[in-house]
Amino acid sequence: GGSNAGTGWTRGFLLVDPSCVEIDTISVLLLIFNIPNLSMKVKDAAPPMKGRNMFSIATDYKTSLGDPSPFLRRIADAGYSHAHWCHQWNTDLIYSRSEIQQIKRRIKEYGIGVNDVHGSEGCKNFWYSTDESARQAGVDLVKTRIDLAANLSGDAVVMHVYPEPDDPGDNESFWTQLQRSLDALEEHARMRGVRIAVENLPDFPAVRSG
Secondary structure: OEEOOOOOOEEOOOOOOOOOOOHHHHHHHHHHOOOOOOOOOOHHHOOOOOOOEEOEEEOOOOOOOOOOHHHHHHHHHOOOOEEEEOOOOOOOOOOOHHHHHHHHHHHHHHOOEEEEEEOOOOOOOOOOOOOHHHHHHHHHHHHHHHHHHHHOOOOEEEEEOOOOOOOHHHHHHHHHHHHHHHHHHHHHHHHOOOEEEEEOOOOOHHHHOO
């Protein structure tokens, strides 16, 4: 667990590989560890009340595809206060405004909040591809995830950045395209109060350097 300085509320953490267990099993583990306020719910995706704990689980604990509603319902029924939106994290799906509003209604209906969104890196439209047209399409893809986060009162979009290419000759284009994409996303994210977080994937240079 840990605390967020200056916010007056605490976060609870339990690291479990969601691909190996069902959500009910994770709830049992929380009870075994005697974590309080498990059943605390959040109204209108607001931050937890002062002194309360926030418990969050990724929406793709079983799959990241298909209708997320059954998973959101089980997350709420298990007593989680928040969800990390992780559906469609590796597809080229562009959320329409109507789809974003539908997701927002579902979140409100189940009484849970969304603390952040896992942005899609794209498949064909990889967000920092060396193919410029694919990169630009990937940037548009990430923008829809930023819009989703903002509409769900989330404060960050998590993005994958993979290790540098094995061929040193490709390193310059790797960093150039990544910088172009981040520059293109900066204003869009700032205007919506959403941060872009880089996931610390294995072998990422910053991780290797300690």
